[in-house]
Amino acid sequence: MKKAIVIILTLAVALLFVMSASAATKVGAEKCKMCHKLQYDSWAASKHAAQNPKVDCETCHGPGSDYSKMSVMKNPAAAKAAGLIMPTMADCAKCHGKGKVPAMTPELFAKVHAHKAK
Ligand code: HEC
Numbered sequence: 001m002k003k004a005i006v007i008i009l010t011l012a013v014a015l016l017f018v019m020s021a022s023a024a025t026k027v028g029a030e031k032c033k034m035c036h037k038l039q040y041d042s043w044a045a046s047k048h049a050a051q052n053p054k055v056d057c058e059t060c061h062g063p064g065s066d067y068s069k070m071s072v073m074k075n076p077a078a079a080k081a082a083g084l085i086m087p088t089m090a091d092c093a094k095c096h097g098k099g100k101v102p103a104m105t106p107e108l109f110a111k112v113h114a115h116k117a118k
């Protein structure tokens, strides 16, 4: 009996986890701007913002509905558990190096947030 309860609870937790993970949706760059104006402004002037559809904050950092609340964001570990992604060069290669998009290099990677490249 105890074993059955443990199994049911484990399944319930797993289901909740799957549901919350798949329920994350985009909140839009304007929402991120409220707290990250520096990153927003440099992104807004970039080629990523000029694409159609835009390569926006959440294309790279993951959909923000679960991590963009201040209570979650202020804790980097909690934010990552809620879906925040810090992309690596391998993530950039989904687009870079294909078609007309320049191949990814450490130099290009360093320019992803233009305010840091200056
Ligand atoms: C309510 C304010 C708030 C909003 C809205 C918000 N953030 Fe944050 N974010 C923070 C705070 C606070 C930190 C942690 C301290 C810092 O780096 O400024 C942070 C950190 C981050 C980091 C760095 C994490 C790390 O481990 O270094 C990224 C990336 C990030 N936010 C992306 C986003 C994106 C993308 C959005 C929109 C989907 C967003 N944030 C919306 C407040 C916010």
Ligand code: HEC
Pocket (backbone or CB within 6 Å): 029, 032, 033, 036, 039, 040, 041, 043, 044, 048, 055, 056, 057, 058, 059, 060, 061, 086, 087, 088, 110, 112, 113, 116
């Ligand atoms: C093309 C992918 C990409 C886009 C688009 C993007 N970021 Fe980032 N972001 C990164 C990468 C990669 C890093 C880590 C940079 C590093 O390690 O130097 C980062 C770092 C950050 C950080 C940590 C602090 C900092 O300045 O490094 C914050 C906050 C952040 N991004 C917020 C945003 C917000 C807000 C937007 C949209 C307005 C956005 N990002 C758009 C890829 C992206």
Ligand code: HEC
Pocket (backbone or CB within 6 Å): 047, 048, 051, 055, 059, 060, 087, 088, 089, 091, 092, 093, 094, 095, 096, 100, 101, 102, 108, 109, 110, 111, 112
């Ligand atoms: C969804 C597709 C996509 C992803 C993912 C992506 N990029 Fe881009 N990136 C583009 C496109 C499209 C351009 C514009 C290419 C052009 O017209 O020259 C671009 C341009 C850039 C530029 C400006 C190049 C220039 O010549 O001025 C930088 C810097 C850049 N990307 C860095 C990154 C980094 C770093 C990552 C990963 C963290 C990344 N990008 C992820 C599509 C993407």
